[in-house]
Amino acid sequence: MSDNVKPLGQDGAKRCFYLPTPPQLADDWQLDTPDSLDKLIALNGNNWRKILVIMAKLSAPDEDWRGYMKRLLKADEQIRFGADALSPMAKEHYVCGQQSAIKLGLTPLSEPKTFTHQRENNSQIYLLPYLDYRQCPNALIEGLRELRESLTR
DSSP states (O other): OEEOOSOEEOTTOSEEEEESSOOEEOTTOOTTSTTHHHHHHHHHOHHHHHHHHHHHHHHOSSSOHHHHTTTTTSSSEEEEESOSSOOSSOSEEEEESHHHHHHTTOOOOSSTTOOEEEEETTEEEEEEOOSOTTTSOHHHHHHHHHHHHHHHO
């Protein structure tokens, strides 16, 4: 097993999530297998299931985030770990937690269970808490989805 330092997901993804710490992955792990996310969760525990569920809730084009989980990280999303620069390909950047914000040179959130938004060039940058249900509850997820949808109208 190895610590994954490379991004997970597609290089040309329009949506990029920034997390401080990568999951453990089996040496033969590949994203393009049908059970790849199940294997990631089995090896890393419930915390990674929560992270992936929140990502699916933020990424799904409609309310069916459960159905979207099958496609998560396979087309439109990427996760970068310990990044010090934003992905040049992404148009939506989700900076998760204080460590990620600091590493990217952004001001971390000052209030718990909130998010902020800023526009940089043609990109949207969302600073949000670490992807955990206690810090990033459904009300925050819904508020962020509503803001994102209003920006694309």
